[in-house]
Amino acid sequence: MARIESRSPDFKLRLMDRWPVYYWRRYPHFLKANDWSFSRVNALPLPAVQQALELGYLRWPKALAPWCQGKDVVDVGCGMGLHGLGFLLEGARSYTGVDPLIKPKSGVLKSLHSGKRLDCGWTPEMLMERIDRFRMIRGISNELEGRRLFDVATLHNATEHLTDLAGVFASVARLLRPGGRLIFSHHNWFSWNGHHQEPKTIGRLDLTNPVQQRFADWAHLDGTHPPDHYVMTKLNRLRLEEVRAITGQYFEIELERTTPSTPNQGAGRLTGAIHARHPELTAADFTTQSLFCVARLKT
Ligand SMILES: C[S@@+](CC[C@H](N)C(=O)[O-])C[C@H]1O[C@@H](n2cnc3c(N)ncnc32)[C@H](O)[C@@H]1O
Known part of the structure; x- marks a missing residue:
């Protein structure tokens, strides 16, 4: 363990993700390696953790x-995931997830590793019954308005799905206390797999598949899609400059980080002919996978 603890936190997370049971069996070391206090972990149902x-729901928190x-966190577009457990483990004072798709009595969610849907056995209702300061609310952010109850608003891979991003950010601004922060990670529509369709990775690329041909290697930027297609109704297709500009209407950007696509996410596939279309x-528009942003509420 001493050898692992001397590595970077990201290295430890990669090990944890690969061999969670290995870490879990070494409970005290596991706590120490993750800077989690015994009381924080003990306040949560361990099987759910x-x-x-x-x-894969502990990485983002x-x-x-x-x-x-020590902050009150609201997770806008939280989905059916378990990020809330991670925020409480990391020391958030409270967690509130809000999403119109929350099903209080369902434990079905998506594995962030495999993308597969499965029943994790923990429904929002069960978690809310067992955990203080943990809420999952079916609805949209506007419905929480009325009191400034939060210090941090987070959106994980949700901004690219919001058809009215400016409206949601305006409502988030009204939920935050003075000095509150907005933190989001945005998947870039103009990246190789920004379409959220197959092929999502190079490993799944099949250029003989006629459905994939409409999306692969930036074909999603060429064609027109039917108005009721997923990419038209569920993705806002904003340029990163537009995301930054909308953020800047209500928040001062304190930190932003762009992450380039990896080879499995299409790095290296951009050709002069594709760019010429x-x-x-810019080349960066094609090769940036995501934008991470931390912004402070304007006074
Ligand atoms: C791709 S999911 C991300 C789920 C979760 N954050 C995660 O990382 O697993 C995007 C979510 O945004 C939600 N959403 C869309 N519009 C919303 C709104 N106005 N307010 C809150 N959530 C919204 C959708 O229902 C969807 O569950």
Whole structure:
């Protein structure tokens, strides 16, 4: 363990993700390696924490820990996931998830590792019964308005799905206390797999498949899609500059980080011919996978 603890937190997270049971069996070391106090872990149902770990739901809260400790966190577009357990483990004072798709009596969610849907056995109702300061509310952010109850609003891979991003950010601004922060990670529509369709990875690329041909290697930027297609109704297709500009209407951006696509996410596939079809885009527009942003509420 001493050898592992001397590595970076990200290295530890990768090990945890691969061998969660190995870590769980070494409980005290596991707590120490993750800077989790015994009382925080003990306040949560341990099997649910283990599920959250195995399904990849502790990574995002770990990355946001410096901004969330001691804070009231609202997770807009939380889905049916278990991120809330991670925020409480990292020391958030409270967690409130809000999403129109929450099903109070269902434990079905998506593994963030495999993308597969499965029943984790923990429904929002069960978690709310057992955990203080944990809420999952079926609805949209506007429905929480009325009192400034939160210090941090987080959106994990939700911003690219919001058809009215400006409206949601305006409502988030009204939920936050003075000095509150908005933190989001945005999947770039103009990246190789920004369409959220197959092929999502190079490993799944099949250029003989006629359905994939409409999306693969940036074909999603060429064609027109029927108005009722997923990419038209569930993705806002914003340029990163537009996301930054909308954020800037209500927040001062304190930190932003763009992450390039990995080889499995299409890095290296951009050719001069593809770029020439979209002269309005820069090379970075094609090769940026995501934008991470921390922004402070304007006074
Ligand atoms: C791709 S999911 C992300 C789920 C979760 N954050 C995660 O990382 O697993 C995007 C979510 O945004 C939700 N959503 C869309 N519009 C919303 C709104 N106005 N307010 C709250 N959530 C919204 C959708 O219902 C969907 O569950």
